Amino acid sequence: MKKFSIGYRTLKTAIGASIAIAIAQYFDLASYASAGILTILCVQPTKKKSLHAAYTRFIASMVGMLYAFVSFELFTYHPLTLAGMLVLFIPTIVSLKVADGFVSSAVIIMHIYAAEGFSLSLVYNELALMAIGYGTGIAINMYMPDIQKELNYYRLKIEELYSKIFLEIAVYLREGDTLWGGQELIEAIKVLNSAKSLAFKDVENHFTRRENDYYVYFDMREQQLEIIERVLPKVTALPVIVQEASIVADFLQDLGEHVHSGNTAVHFREKLERVKRDFSQLPLPINHAEFLAQAALYQFIEEMDRYLEIKQSFKGLKAKKERPQ
Incomplete structure (x- = not known):
């Protein structure tokens, strides 16, 4: 009932x-x-x-x-x-x-x-x-309740889910195995749908406003999620764990601990460039399995650069931050 x-x-x-x-x-x-x-x-x-x-x-x-x-x-x-x-x-x-x-x-x-x-x-x-x-x-109907707290709740929730996803991928790249079932991906889709719907309602409650900063933010996160969904099968199905995996894991660990609505994408894109330079200094693969693993990881970091590029284009939220920058 x-x-x-x-x-x-x-x-x-x-x-x-x-x-x-x-x-x-x-x-x-x-x-x-x-x-x-x-x-x-x-x-x-x-x-x-x-x-x-x-x-x-x-x-x-x-x-x-x-x-x-x-x-x-x-x-x-x-x-x-x-x-x-x-x-x-x-x-x-x-x-x-x-x-x-x-x-x-x-x-x-x-x-x-x-x-x-x-x-x-x-x-x-x-x-x-x-x-x-x-x-x-x-x-x-001119009175509408303030939905700022709800929008901020969804923001924190999606950031928490993204953080969990990156940290779980980092664990896999270090240990070669994980019990993670990927439930955060499914939850993230639901949260984003609810969040965008609520943010659009806020636009509809303002006669002179054509967009909502939160709606733009959640739309940006939705684009990022598409990238995560696209590359996740590649990076979690490596035939062998190569040296590059630990480098990527360190990067994801750092990224996962700093998911927020502020715009620090430039900083992480610089770190990603250092990851690419570290890749170039490692030995070439000695067999086909290592070649496939290195190729998958390199493709992954290229996609992560696109992930960060999408975030860099976002001007940031003016809302009060509740997470470290």
Whole structure:
């Protein structure tokens, strides 16, 4: 059984609906409870989505009122007339790209149908319901909880996972065996998906912001993970352990102990150049197995250079650091 919980969006929906109904009731509007329905339909996960929801519902409702006036006044207030009107109305709002507003527009249409007569007072009533319902929905959705702590949690989590991956590879290169099952790779994918989704939500909650530093950061980490996944099978399946393996292990040990959101990629790329120079000073392979092992390790460090290049292009996070630089 799923754990019972009440989220902030649930609370906002309940509060917003009650406020909208109270306002509509105060002004003695007909069908005042419908203002609560319109508010509920406008409370969305983000501010931008809430504004878009209000826009689509307002346009659809206005089109619905026009269709209702033409259909019911030219013909009659009859279920068949309503059916025929909806047959034409639905494709219209789809073509206008406001199909999401169908439910709210249907509420307005049903009010007109139930009134069995079109009048200015009815139009004013419906416009007032829309103004109160959509306006309250937008206003109540302007409050969004701060997600900085959650984003920072995901940042620390992904850095912890990357650190574990590098340290486990270093152990393998030194000992030639490890009990590591690679579960951190699977977890890293899940964490990055959740983190990017949350960071994108933050963008949607700011009208003038087009990107989020955390989203760029997690996207960068996702690119790095693709490199890790690509080279890991090569470096963990060496036919023999050669001298180069211990050099790479030392580098990965150092890198794994310094995974953070700051930009020190230049420093580690310089270390990687020293690793390449050390490689060139070692004896040539004496058999095919050593040749394959050395080739795999050299390919690995080339990929790691690309890994660091991706990090170097990232300007860094302004968030408070919770790990050593």
